[in-house]
Amino acid sequence: MNATSTMLSTAISDYLTTTPQEQVHAGFLAYIATLSEVSTVAPGMAKAIVQELDDQRSNLKLIASENYCSLATQLAMGNLLTDKYAEGYAGHRFYAGCDNVDEIERYGSEQAKQLFGCAHAYLQPHSGADANLIAFWAILNERVQVPALEELGTANPAALSDEDWSTIRHKVGNQRLLGMDYYSGGHLTHGYRHNVSAQMFDSHTYSVNKETGLLDYDAIEQQAQEVKPLILLAGYSSYPRSIDCRRMREIADKVGAVFMVDMAHFAGLVAGKIFKGDVNHPQDPSRTQGRAGAMHRGIRRRG
């Protein structure tokens, strides 16, 4: 036994011997027992986790991308499910033996639908950057690839000649994205050149008004008319104001674009019904942020 695991196992037995049975807190016990187990293999890691807990409890963290989730969520995320492989959708997997994961995904998806009042929710334990990629690919697929395949009289890409497939790939890879510029508060994944999104799309950006620091919807409309994007993207890393989603959707409709919202930073306000920007208007809201929960990522809704 190393010093950390000795300290943790002593803490567990002290806790159990000094706490009346009816007062034993299962969550605390699970937490400390997990750390004790980690410490037998990687004491430094267990120690760092304890230090992190102390750091989080002693200091005010103002990192916009961080959240604090419940102990129940932490425990649901850190268990044997990490071993699981479940490609596909609940009920439509590429492998057998996914019944339990199906149940988990369905449960999470139902919770998300209720919380955000939407018809569809696709729930995966990934990060916000991945969620945006998934939403982008879903739109590219629906709006570009599927119609292109239909024109060629098939739904099966594998049935195409190399030449036809190459034509489709060029079409898919040459669509325009219009999102907020990184330096105005937009996110890397919204078409910034250092991110894969700028390689996927011919990406264009709008800025906030230099005087007011606010979105200028008339200017965005004019730019959208010029760019004619496939996707008009709203939702930002640093824009502490409400977004007029109704207006953005109108702009998207005028230019034939799909309106997508990355509500990473205000999903909690939407769930709490405080956000007044009317998120019923996006065709593809993707709630990316929020480590607060197993409900961790992309949510799509069709308008």
Ligand SMILES: Cc1ncc(COP(=O)(O)O)c(C=O)c1O
């Ligand atoms: C608006 C926005 N979208 C997406 C992301 C990416 O989220 P993640 O860090 O979970 O990949 C961020 C990160 O802060 C963000 O601010």
